[in-house]
Amino acid sequence: MRVRLPGLPERVTIYEVGPRDGLQNEDTIVPAAVKAEFVTRLAAAGLRTIETTSFVHPKWIPQLADAEELLDVLPRSPELRYPVLVPNERGLDRALANGATEIAIFGSATETFARRNLNRTVDESLAMFAPVVERARSQGLWVRAYVSMVCGDPWEGDVPIEQVVSVATRMMEMGCSQLSLGDTIGVGTPGQVTALIDALVKAGVGTELLAVHFHDTYGQALSNTLAALQAGVTTVDASAGGIGGCPYAESATGNLATEDLVWMLDGLGVETGVDLTPLIETSRWMAAHLGRPSPSRVVQALSPETEQQ
């Protein structure tokens, strides 16, 4: 049954990260042809923005070492957006050579994660991103900025909101078009999310520029999403089947599952354009490739009993 809640948007854009954030942390290396089918099936289920891969050092993320091969075989259509992760100018060169039109840089609110994930301090990583954004923008690319560890860090503990706002505004001032708030280890709770969004709005980053990126480690991703929607955010990151995590962040598990998000938004009468049935079939098909059941509660609830054992 559909029952709306006051203060929610009519429509939410789901930014699908399964092929990138999902597959980057699976033990199984998925062949490019299977990844391409994954993306094609996600698009057929109604997802329009699908983060497909990363142009990072292949030794750091071997699961995505086939970025060139994948972009080469992906079906293209004017309505489909395929952002890719790019950390540095070498990554941008590779992305441009393979026809990328949308990229995402990825910074950290904390020093420890900046070092572990990018081999840089926070300042050094921002210095690495600046020429990437400048060159990408001059070539007409759309650029998203991620900030990780916005609700807590496994090595540093609580992360002050001012610290997140400081890194986020420095990245947005480079000329990025969207800011995605990453609760990389899933420790945040709704009050924290609301306070962070309020602080960003006060610092000049309006909710129309924001996206939320919740990992579901502590089962808080949906509650945090609802808080973000009530605060005015309309773009939500999710990973089909809830697969993934970050290999450089202790205790990070998969993202909010796209199915769990679509179930909640369908119930609230918020449009997403996504059809749950083919999406669930896609996640079950991918789970078979990965050799483990989907962690999504909705996928589990709507799958035949025999497949869950």
Ligand code: HMG
């Ligand atoms: P580095 O070792 O400091 O790199 O790594 P470097 O600049 O010193 O270069 C060393 C060598 O790597 C050179 O080769 C470069 O050409 C090569 P050599 O001259 O020795 O033969 N190299 C590259 N090769 C291919 N593609 C590249 C590239 N760059 C350099 N782009 C670097 C620095 C940033 C490259 C490395 O730390 C890296 O690749 N990190 C990526 C880590 C990553 O992808 N993490 C997961 C994504 S973040 C995430 O999941 C969080 C998120 O989901 C949000 C959230 O949940 O919070 C987004």
Ligand code: MG
């Ligand atoms: Mg992530």
